[in-house]
Amino acid sequence: MPRRSAQFNESAAKSGDRMAKSITIYGIKNCDTMKKARAWLDRRGVAYDFHDYKTKGIARDKLEGWAKKAGWEMLINRSGLTFKKLPEKDKQGLTEKKAIALMLKQPSMIKRPMLELSGGKLLVGFKPEEYAKVF
Secondary structure, rough: OOOOOOOHHHHHHHHOOOOOOOEEEOOOOOOOOHHHHHHHHHHOOOOOEEEEEHHHOOOHHHHHHHHHHHHHHHOOOOOHHHHHHHHHHHHHHOOHHHHHHHHHHHHEEEEEOOOHHHHOOOOOOHHHHHHHHOO
16 A cells, blocks of 8 residues: 555545544664554555655754653664664763764664654554554
């Protein structure tokens, strides 16, 4: 099922479609977890916009906002190769400021997917059972 456009979201929302929400999924196109999350949403007809960190980057204020909502520790993909390849000095003594600077420099360090819903709700990572509660 093809991804629906933002224009569809607006018109469907006006007509009362409960699945039509302003949703953006953030991540990296070729990430396996991203593929699973997008397939899950597609199978259920959930309209969304996709923001690829690799091609579009990520704004500091976006990361800072997510850190306030979810905690900066939740945003870091510690199991990914990008984090594992960091020099020990960068991994040690992580603070919110340092972590955000690292994620801005290397967006692959951001946990994927980040699903931002209308109303400010944020889902970090892909857990089908959590998605099912929302959709």
